[in-house]
Amino acid sequence: MQLTNIVVNQSISPEIEMPLSWTRLFYLEKEYGDSFFILDIKKFESNYQEFLQAFRAIYPNTHLGYSYKTNYIPKLCQSVNFMGGYAEVVSQMEYDLAIAIGVPPSRIIFNGPLKYSEDIERAILAGSIVNLDCLEEVDIVTALARRLPDQQIAVGLRCNLDVVGIGRISRFGFDVEGGALDDVFKVFRELNNCSVLGLHCHISSPTRSVESYKLRTQKLIELSDYYFQEKPPQFIDVGGGFFGKMNDDLKAQFDCYIPSYQEYAEAIAPQLKSRFPGNYTPELIVEPGVAVVADVLKFVAKVVGMKTVQSRQIALVVGSIHNIKPTLTGKELSLQVYRSEENSDHKNISPPVDLVGYTCMEHDCLYNNYSGQIGIGDYVVFDNIGAYTVVFKPPFIRPNPPIISYDSTLNEYDLIRRRETTKDVFSTYVI
Ligand SMILES: Cc1ncc(COP(=O)(O)O)c(C=O)c1O
Incomplete structure (x- = not known):
């Protein structure tokens, strides 16, 4: 619908506020x-590009996985696909949406705590990144690997890291300190057609602080050094959970500092840049939802x-x-x-x-x-x-x-x- 009959005294550009009267x-x-x-x-697209470029300016091999659950209006998801981003999904419903709007399976990251065996198998065989969350999912993948001995099976693992400021023990991923992550690596090492592509970690913390991102990135790099000694992983995925843009009224209602895109990028990307200075760099995946859509x-x-x-x-x-x-x-x-x-x-x-x-x-x-x-x-x-x-x-x-x-x-x-x-x-x- 074109509102030509309404006089609006503002020039239209993506940077200005939507002209309402x-x-x-x-x-x-x-x-x-x-x-x-x-x-x-257009504001969404400009947020997305600004967020991405803040990371790419420091670590060029960065890609965004837009968190569908945060707002899965198909037009937003299509725009992400058009801009080359991953679809970050946490259910078969969201996976189906990604496929329906034309996202290639290889551009879908399948996270989340509840995935059925048929969903996991279909997504892995289609080439999606499936980040496993628990031992039951490991069993599903090992059964698949045994059933298809000539097929190379590759998955990501969600790491449950102890980072400050969460205020509770996270329920997601494999407990690193407690040895659960180590157990999974052992299981996969015993299968010669099953490998770990990369490490994932998403932890939502109330303060969404720059320090917590510094720490989780540092810990993910340490894990990558430990588990990927021959060759770095294909990806390191630091998850989402960043603050978005907001006006001063809203900012004033938070009793913590609201970092900018740039500050988040500076907490994460330089660590990868200095650890992987050579030609082969793992892909840094970031999964913003709130940050780009709020x-x-x-x-x-x-x-x-x-x-x-x-x-x-x-x-x-x-x-x-x-x-x-x-x-x-x-x-x-x-x-x-x-x-x-x-x-x-x-x-x-x-x-x-x-x-x-x-x-x-x-x-x-x-x-x-x-x-x-x-x-x-x-x-x-x-x-x-x-x-x-x-x-x-x-x-x-x-x-x-x-x-x-x-x-x-x-x-x-x-x-x-x-x-x-x-x-x-x-x-x-x-x-
Ligand atoms: C795995 C994962 N990635 C990304 C996000 C996006 O988080 P946010 O919308 O806070 O950026 C979530 C949200 O819960 C998530 O569970």
Whole structure:
């Protein structure tokens, strides 16, 4: 859809913010309904390239594996494939999506704690990188290697490293300190058609600190030196879990430092550069999700009701906390309210106002204590909701709103997920 009838006084370039106004949102509402997501696809591509180049400038043999689970809108995944990135998937469902959008199997990294034997076998034989997580998966691979003695079988191993600042013992991968990783190497050494391609480690830590990435990279290199003495591994994969870009309001709500892409790259890439200075360099794989996608999605909801209860001012919007923070972060996202001039006649209540959602839950408050003017017919636009939102939203009370994609170079909006219907939600039930 091309909005030629709306005058926008800003020139369009991928670097500038998406030009929104009440009039533009009004037209979008006419087309798509009173709540919807807007994906800024060019911003995603620019984040992706900026993140990648920060690493490549130091260690050229770097590739990104985009974490599908963080936001698997197919248009994003297609864009990653187009830019040459890996699809980082953690289920057969995500693997199937990657294949459906044309990702070659060799560009798929299959991680995650639950993989069925048929899924593992199919992915390995198709040439995907399968990073094993537990001994049951090792058994599946050894059985495959024995069944197909003429076939070379190669896998990656997820390492469970003890790095500071996680606040708990991670459940993922093979315990390095406890000897589980060593046991796996022994099992594979006894099979002459089974080898380990590389080492993987993803640990999410609350502070996502530069220090923790320095340490995990250092430990992965030490493991690589120990286990790959004849020839370096094909890859060293440091996982994801990096902070993305955010505005100062949101930053101020974290009690830790928010590193930049550059700072993360400087924590990881120089270590590989100095350890592998020669011609043969293992591939550095980085698996960002949040870092590249968090700030590329907005959620728009119309204000449809206002009320005062004792001292509490309340505005009802056509959205829910499940749309913008289904993981209940406890943070207030950045918010813009777009007001129409006509709205000055409408009923207004004085701030602060709680912006509440359509569910029957008391905690369904999208924003607490909004301090500006707001009234029925206004649009609220939440920013920085690209990570763990559309993939997490349950079909609770209402079907999902549509997603439209904005292309800042063309100044065009396109529908990329239609509004769900009642039928969609109940189609899998026996009625
Ligand atoms: C193996 C793996 N890689 C990458 C990611 C992406 O993490 P984030 O979205 O925090 O960058 C995750 C998320 O849990 C993961 O499990």
